Amino acid sequence: MSGTTMIVLIVLISVGSGVIYDMYKKHLEFKHKMQDNNQDANKQLAEVSAQVVALKERVQTLEAIVTDSSYSTKEEINRL
Template sequence: MSGTTMVVLIVLISVGSGVIYDMYKKHLEFKSRTLKDSKEANEHVAAVTKELVELKERVQTLEAIVTDSSYSVKQEINKL
């Protein structure tokens, strides 16, 4: 193997390993960003689910008030 061939191989190996290292680093950054986004999305879903449960409870309470017979009597009295 000549000296020129060895120099070319060393340069190719160096450049190739640098490219592979950069690709791996980018992969790790993407993975950490994805996990962060996933955690934030899960927190948002939990908050929205909690709010939905609270709203359903409020609607049930309002339905109970409106369908109560004494409520309609109060409405008729207020009309007079």
């Protein structure tokens, strides 16, 4: 192997390893961003789930009021 070939190989290996290192750094940054996004999505999901539970409780309360016999009696009196 000649000296020129060795120099070319050394340069290619150096440049190639630099490119691979940069790609790995970008991969780690992307992975970190995805984890942050997943955490934000999980927080939003928890908030929405809490709101759904609260709304279900309110609907159950309203259903209990509307189906109560005294409510229907009040409505009949108001109609008269």
